[in-house]
Amino acid sequence: MKEEKSIAASVDADMPNGTYTVAWQTAGGDGHVQKGEYSFSVATKAQ
Numbered sequence: 001m002k003e004e005k006s007i008a009a010s011v012d013a014d015m016p017n018g019t020y021t022v023a024w025q026t027a028g029g030d031g032h033v034q035k036g037e038y039s040f041s042v043a044t045k046a047q
Contacts, residue, residue: 015042 007024020042025035 017043 007026018041019039021037021039023035023037025033028034
C-alpha cells in the first residue's frame, strides 16, 4: 500500500477577493525535488 503524504500551511490574515496561485517545492524521501502549483479563488458576498 502506498503511503499518503501531505503538505499544509495556514494563512493568518483575511484574503481579499481574487485568484491566487500557490507554488510549492519540497524534497522527496530519496532527495529528488518535487514541485507543483495550483490556483484557487476567494469570493465573498458583499454585506
